[in-house]
Amino acid sequence: MRKLVYILLGVVFGMAMYKAEAASWFRIYEMFNFQSFHMYGFMGTALLIGLPAVQYLKRKKSKDIDGNQIVIPPKAKSIPRYLIGGILFGLGWALIGACPGPIFVLIGAGVYPMLIVAGFAILGTYLYGLVKDKLPH
Numbered sequence: 795m796r797k798l799v800y801i802l803l804g805v806v807f808g809m810a811m812y813k814a815e816a817a818s819w820f821r822i823y824e825m826f827n828f829q830s831f832h833m834y835g836f837m838g839t840a841l842l843i844g845l846p847a848v849q850y851l852k853r854k855k856s857k858d859i860d861g862n863q864i865v866i867p868p869k870a871k872s873i874p875r876y877l878i879g880g881i882l883f884g885l886g887w888a889l890i891g892a893c894p895g896p897i898f899v900l901i902g903a904g905v906y907p908m909l910i911v912a913g914f915a916i917l918g919t920y921l922y923g924l925v926k927d928k929l930p931h
Contacts, residue, residue, distance in 0.1 A: 796859055808899045817896035817903065826888060875929070 815821045816836050825833035856864045887893050890911050892900060900908040
């Protein structure tokens, strides 16, 4: 039953992204050309909600769906790691017109070529998992 709640929350989140036009290629294009505040406002709102939520989870020693304590470890600070990752992420975002979240929103909206994008996103995540321990920190 609890898993159903998470699925429903994901569906509501996807609908909110779609209605807010966060999955719109035109909105993303406007953002990259600094023609509209729309996407910056959307991401800023997500940041204003997400930051306190993560801090709350850390401080209250919250538990996950299986009852285990949520542990959010500090991230290693590495300029090359974030620079290379950010460039690859940005290039993919600009090429596809969607970051990972909206890919699934667009599939749900009937943009079926995004199934190819989702497949390669999953493949890339899998390959990263194979090589991440071999990459410099």
